[in-house]
Amino acid sequence: MxxxxxxxxxxxxxxxxxxxxxxxxxxxxxxxxxxxxxxxxxxxxxxxxxxxxxxSKEKLYQEVLARLFQHWEQYVRSISWDGLEPESIIREYIKVHYELKCQMPNLYKIFHWEALEGGELFNKYASSTWVEDFLDKTQLFKEWKQAGIVDANVNETILLFSLWGMMNQFYYRDHNNLTMIVGKEGSAEQLQAEIVEQMVQLTLRGVLVKHQLPTVSGSAEAVKNVVVLLPEAAEKGENAEAMKLLDKMSLLPDWEMKPTADAQQALEDCRNGASLFVFASTKFGEVPARIVKLLHGLEQDTALAADRFVGLWVTRDNPASESLQRTLEDAFNRLGAFAIARVSGQSPRDYMKRCAKWIGK
Known part of the structure; x- marks a missing residue:
């Protein structure tokens, strides 16, 4: 030879x-x-x-891992999560990592052998990105928990290991085996896509709080009547941030806007079936009087608050705004409503996309 x-x-x-x-x-x-x-x-x-x-054999093992991780890093570093909603990030994370397992089964098989045998060589020669990817996602889930997006009882580390565990049941199986598991014919890509969708739905329903669950197609009304409680400055046209967001809301094709500065009027509109969006501004973290009146009205009529999705936007013009945002979210949630959580630093466009899914349900 x-x-x-x-x-x-x-x-x-x-x-x-x-x-x-x-x-x-x-x-x-x-x-x-x-x-x-x-x-x-x-x-x-x-x-x-x-x-x-x-x-040596160990040096050869190191080179094998280095080559595998080089390919793995090319995929991971090309993924951007910027601008995506939590459910979209979860979907993409599952999809991408499952595809990686299918495309690079040997990397994960080697990892599983080491885990079973208690070896340390894999961790010794693993790419630092392998650990960074894990830490980035655990931190992201922690932030979602703090923002009320993810169930507070979820352990983010166990969650990630559980996601990998689901993927590990399927990535190494051949076409015939996948056909039997899925229960229908299709190409390998189609069967894998079906498995991804099942894993995504199981995760979303077990992790995200109720108001974050994906919408069932065709379940929303054609037109949503939305009463918008404005802050005083916006009523006078002086709150540029609120006015800009109100303009964006008016462009939503299935929203019929009903702006008002009167909390009592907002309550009446809610009784007539309108959904609710609340603007607020603050100087020192105090709750504006009209919102106090709105909350008091909802407290008196608990059926009106129950299971109601509420959009909340506190204009970010001083350090106390973030505190008031969380205070109002907690206040509406305690009444039995579902305040649509706003992630710190989230853009008006992204928040409105989230509200468009849930307001009017």
Whole structure:
């Protein structure tokens, strides 16, 4: 057999054959369960050639992982979550990571072998991005919990491990096996897409609070009557942020706006079936008088507040605004309504997209 090492072409060919063979055997049998002699046989080289290029089995293992992680990082670094709603981020996270497992099964098989055998080599040579990706997502779930988007009882670390656990049931299976599991015919891509959708729906229904669950197609009314309680400055046309957002709301095709500065009028409109959106502004964190009156009215008529989706926007013109946003969200939630949580730093456009899904239900 040819084992040319005198040219770069020959060197690359031999190295790649060794790496390919080692990757397959490490994934099939684990690091501890794979012998250099087996790698040499599969790569069609002698054992001395492996030691010539890689010095030791551990060094070869390191190079196999480095190559796998290089491909893995290309996918992960190309993903941007900017501007996406929580349910969209969860959907994309599951979709992308499941596709990665299907495309790079050996990386995950090697990881699982180490986890079963209690080895430390995988963690020793894993890409730092592997850990960063995990930490980024756990931090994101923590922020969603603080914002009331994710159920406060969810443990973000257990959640991520559970997501991976679901994926691990399917990524290595062949086409026939997937067909049996899904219960219908289709291409591998179609069957995998169906599995992704099932994992997404299970996660959304178990993680997001009620007002974050995706809408059932066709369940919303054609036109939503929305009463908008304005802050005093906006009523006078002096609150630029509120006026700008009000303009965006007026462009929504299925919203019929009913702006008012009168809390009593807002309550009457709610009794007549209108949905509710509340603007507020503050100097020192105090709750504006008209909102106090609105909350008092809802407290007196608990059926009016029950299961009502409420949009809330406190204009961000001073440090106390963030505190009032959370105070109002808590106040409406205590009354039995569902305040549509606003994530810190969220743009008006993104918040309105969220409200458009839930207001009017």
């Amino acid at each position: 040819s084992q040319a090492i005198g040219t770069e072409e020959g060197k690359t060919t031999v190295q790649e054959r060794i790496l390919n063979a080692a990757e397959e055997l490490f994934a099939r049998n684990s690091f501890a369960g794979t012998r250099i002699s087996e790698i040499a046989l599969k790569a069609e080289v002698n054992q001395a050639m492996i030691h010539y290029y890689f010095d």
